Amino acid sequence: MADAPDRTAGVVLAYHPTDEIRENISRLLAQVARVFVVNNSPDAASRALLAHFDDDRVEVLEQSGNVGVAAGFNAGMRAALAAGFDFVWIFDQDSTVADGMLEALLRAQSRADLKVGIVGPALRAAETGNVYDADRGQGSAPIEALISSGALFSRPLLEDIGLHDEALFIDYVDHDISLRAGRAGYTNLKVFDTLLDHRFGDSQPARFLWRRVYIANYSPMRHYYTSRNRVIVARRFGPGKWFRDDLRYSVKAWAKVLFCEQGRPKKIGAFFRGLRDGISYRDV
Template structure:
């Protein structure tokens, strides 16, 4: 399949650092085209970094009029990739680093027998520590209930069936939503554990707590608003499945760090409470986005 399929990569850029240049260059060695979505227009530092990115072969910069969010940003690149005739779309956050041979490994998962695969993703490693996240130390290709956006490879056939990301979510749980829609459509999500993506969650910094080394995400109050709001929306849409209990365990650990170790605890708690109310009040409609 790798010899015939046309693959476009989409990289979402919001005030990126110079590290994005190296990652896009690595992507250019594997993908046929790269669409870098500029989600921070009229920012001089971003313009300087993306000018270097734009000089890489096969790169197209897609400037947005404002910060349209993760969902709409990914969609802008995905629409362009599909309009240009690509068979697969491979999406990335700017804080992820692709590994050599990753595309070949992910494409191979779509040849698996059985129900069609909609999305294939790599195993995840913490960029800060160099250690694989919990549950990632496996091998082979295994079915999943959800995949994170960064590093995920989508088939054109699946996107035409389930649509793109729900742009009203803006950020957080965007990946859960499109994953669950794929499952509801009878498609598969798989993780290829033999290829690894280095990924950083939030503005992660090292800290100490009770003599132990920990890493704090330091998400802004705005992120806590969207995380809480969208978690409630996911519960309303998809119920309390396995995803919820895994997510609840992660959220509990994260909030312990927020309450005991991070600054601006008050604004973060208030933002989360506003998100809770907004999630309950959110008007549910058809989420298929073309």
């Protein structure tokens, strides 16, 4: 696996990016052979920000508009596979690439005792520096579902299970592909030896009772897709451990919505529309 970094391409999904994305791309270039930047907001400001990189290993893939997280990641992954890379490492712009992260992921990916599926880093809250309880450990360990950002995919895995489900658009896209890998007999791994600093939504500080908390402040559209896709994925794979973990997270998240966020009526309405459409959704 010594040459694996040279066989790895990075994919970064951009949506109305800020200057921070350029630093993240630079961090990626220190670890991979090439980076495909998928511009999901091809307006003049985004094009200008992404237009000029001093490194010709960066390729910007302009999309027709906001095609969604699933289709955006897929565009970058297809480009990487077509260019001959054997590993694809994907990021959204809410995550920070850490030094040495790819080495740790590839070490886990090369485990001989398992049929390794998707490999991803442990998570740390970018706002507080707090490592989540479920992300504390050593080495690597099996997990049903990983978040997309920071996840490493091998070519054989993708050729076996396919890419992300573009009909989901956003939210639970990562759950779906992770659970498909598990259903196909792969073991997804969380790697505790490296940490991904990640922000959920706007990550704005607020007071909830006596505590300082951070609210995602997602739009009604995000609440719609979260509600709809949770039901779709649960119908596809059943309410396993991933669902119980997600339910605990969702209860906490909705407590913040109901007590700390603005625009609650629209968000609640979007939640119930998503629930309705998830129940009536029919897989093709």
